[in-house]
Amino acid sequence: MRSALNSPKRTPTARPGRDRFTAESYTVLADTSIDAGQHYWEVRFDKESKAFAVGVALRSLGRFDQLGKSSASWCIHLNNWLQQSLTAKHNNKARTLDCTIPNRIGVYVNYDEASS
Structure with a gap:
């Protein structure tokens, strides 16, 4: 996956490993489109x-x-x-x-x- 699209209010938390998705809203999209097969x-x-x-x-x-x-x-x-x-x-x-x-x-x- 590619990185999240951040809202401007992104603020890290004190807990390690928990700061990726702490703002109000994030969307994470795959970096490859699906055009065949099973996923x-x-x-x-x-x-x-x-x-x-x-x-x-x-x-x-x-x-x-x-x-x-x-x-x-x-x-x-x-x-x-x-x-x-x-x-x-x-x-x-x-x-x-x-x-x-x-x-x-x-x-x-x-x-x-x-x-x-």
């Missing part, structure tokens, strides 16, 4: 995170775009503010998932199957 990645849930999303986009996202807000991206979003919730998002629509909050979320993309 899988996961994100482990940090219990101190207030929220995060993992997903895919058909094209590059703009600097202020978010996964799941357009017809060209999908994501699973975990909200951990006052009450935990897990939501699937696409095309600026959200559906709450009725399941326990996992320790990690995995994404599987089968590009060859999708393009058939």
